[in-house]
Amino acid sequence: MKKITLRAAICSIVLLAAAGCAKLNEKTYGSVSVDEGGAASAADLNGVYSQLNGQADQANTYALQEHPTDEMMGPTRGTDWGDFGAWRKLHTHTWNASHGQINDTWDQLNIGVYRATQVISRATDNQIKAEASFLRAYFMFQVVDLYGQAPFRDPNAPNSSIPVVYSRTEATDFIIKDLEFAETNLTTSANIGVASKAAAQALLAKVYLNRAVYTAGTVGGPFTFAKADMDKVIEYANKVTAAGYTLEPAGKYFQDFAWDNSEQSHGNIFGIYNTPSVVKASAKNRWKMGLHYNQTPDGWNGFTTLADFYNSFQDGDERKGQAYPGLTDRVGLRAGFAVGQQFGPANKALTQRSGKPLVFTPEVNLNFSTEAQGIRVFKYFPHPNADGTVTDSGEDNDYVFLRYADVLLEKAEAIMRGGTDPNGQTALAIVNAIRVPRGATALATVTEADMLAERGRELYYEGWRRNDLIRFGKFNDPVDQRPTATDKTRTLYPIPQRAVDTNPNLKQNTGY
Numbered sequence: 001m002k003k004i005t006l007r008a009a010i011c012s013i014v015l016l017a018a019a020g021c022a023k024l025n026e027k028t029y030g031s032v033s034v035d036e037g038g039a040a041s042a043a044d045l046n047g048v049y050s051q052l053n054g055q056a057d058q059a060n061t062y063a064l065q066e067h068p069t070d071e072m073m074g075p076t077r078g079t080d081w082g083d084f085g086a087w088r089k090l091h092t093h094t095w096n097a098s099h100g101q102i103n104d105t106w107d108q109l110n111i112g113v114y115r116a117t118q119v120i121s122r123a124t125d126n127q128i129k130a131e132a133s134f135l136r137a138y139f140m141f142q143v144v145d146l147y148g149q150a151p152f153r154d155p156n157a158p159n160s161s162i163p164v165v166y167s168r169t170e171a172t173d174f175i176i177k178d179l180e181f182a183e184t185n186l187t188t189s190a191n192i193g194v195a196s197k198a199a200a201q202a203l204l205a206k207v208y209l210n211r212a213v214y215t216a217g218t219v220g221g222p223f224t225f226a227k228a229d230m231d232k233v234i235e236y237a238n239k240v241t242a243a244g245y246t247l248e249p250a251g252k253y254f255q256d257f258a259w260d261n262s263e264q265s266h267g268n269i270f271g272i273y274n275t276p277s278v279v280k281a282s283a284k285n286r287w288k289m290g291l292h293y294n295q296t297p298d299g300w301n302g303f304t305t306l307a308d309f310y311n312s313f314q315d316g317d318e319r320k321g322q323a324y325p326g327l328t329d330r331v332g333l334r335a336g337f338a339v340g341q342q343f344g345p346a347n348k349a350l351t352q353r354s355g356k357p358l359v360f361t362p363e364v365n366l367n368f369s370t371e372a373q374g375i376r377v378f379k380y381f382p383h384p385n386a387d388g389t390v391t392d393s394g395e396d397n398d399y400v401f402l403r404y405a406d407v408l409l410e411k412a413e414a415i416m417r418g419g420t421d422p423n424g425q426t427a428l429a430i431v432n433a434i435r436v437p438r439g440a441t442a443l444a445t446v447t448e449a450d451m452l453a454e455r456g457r458e459l460y461y462e463g464w465r466r467n468d469l470i471r472f473g474k475f476n477d478p479v480d481q482r483p484t485a486t487d488k489t490r491t492l493y494p495i496p497q498r499a500v501d502t503n504p505n506l507k508q509n510t511g512y
Helices: 042-056 060-066 083-092 100-122 126-147 168-185 197-214 227-242 404-416 427-438 448-459 465-471 497-502
Strands: 002-007 028-034 150-152 164-166 268-272 335-338 376-378 399-403
Touching: 042 060, 042 100, 042 126, 042 268, 042 399, 060 083, 060 100, 060 126, 060 465, 083 100, 100 126, 100 150, 126 150, 126 168, 126 197, 150 168, 164 168, 168 197, 197 227, 197 268, 197 399, 197 404, 197 465, 227 404, 268 404, 399 404, 404 427, 404 448, 427 448, 448 465
Parallel strands: none
Antiparallel strands: 002 028, 150 164, 268 399, 335 376
16 A cells, blocks of 8 residues: 655646646645555545545535526625625636636536546446445546536556546446436445445436537537437436435425434435534535624625525425524524525624624625625524534535436426426426425416526535526626626637646637
């Protein structure tokens, strides 16, 4: 066994998978033991799983998937959250190939692909190989979705070799093959933190639903959704249903995200499994990024949603917000969206640092916001102690990547786009089966606009909004604080310039 220290952006075998490096940086991420011979072990596989932990960060993959959309922005508040315009550039679609989060995300995802490939190349146990294949598919799916091409390095190739680059179509086919192998060889899992047959099926449904985007002749569309692909979405969605996953009952929407979601959720399929004693990737970033300094727990007073998105919810829809037992009664925080006067423990009205009432307003300015502007979102939330205090560490909410409600809505969309369900369900029936228990009125018909809006209401802040908007041809539309439509080339991020400079097989995306 040989222990290797992993450092950010150094010329190592790991970062060669991400197509090279430009500058030395001595930030240490930790160390990993690499067996230079013999079969891949469970410990090797754990190194691949650990690469998922960065997906729970408020930056990088999550930021690239959410900030450019109609449901999130990161306003600058005086000297807070300026960060050289990083968040503003994402929301206004004005990033370039040197944007720090675009570069870091590229590295994180391609390291995940390479670590999984190392395990697959040495695995003799089909369970280990299947889990690694699923993880490689997940990381490469994100690469393909965000960047449109995927470098790939054979771990048995000489260190001096240049990684090949798969086109978007080639990479999509590669992902499907990995997932088909995973589906065949995986079984059920005791927790969402281990790849399962249902996880492979859920991701296959998502890949097939987006295949038209990934194989389109022009970046950003138009897209032609093949019936064969839509039938595949339905096939895999039905398999997930047959595995026993269900929607949460009426009044229990936030059960999928609460501190006890490991025990209570009926619909979480894959993610990061946390326990009070072992927290691999805390979900607390999801509430910290919006909480004001004077709330309990205190937060970073950062990201907000857009008023138009908030207003897309009907009053009475529990997804819009509700008092949550053990949370609201102890610290005043409600699950869902937070707007208006905010309250703390003992129902005390909170104030800003200036002493003015802490009233979150729908109005927000991306460049010049006050500390109280913007509607906040608390889809995940902490577990307060009985005395109203919050232990601000070790929060053990499972962090969720794939959820049954998403799979059902994908099935409904596939039916709407021409697929045939052998079970005879209609898109309208599926959408209403999700809406009505949440307190929203049943729809009489379901259009593309209805479908996109319902996906937003069900899946907000879960990291899928950019993907959905692109598929529906709405990503480049004007939104609050971005008044002008942007070019379709913005549906892909640029390849980091340092990667292009060090791998001649990479070609910069159109428009950059």
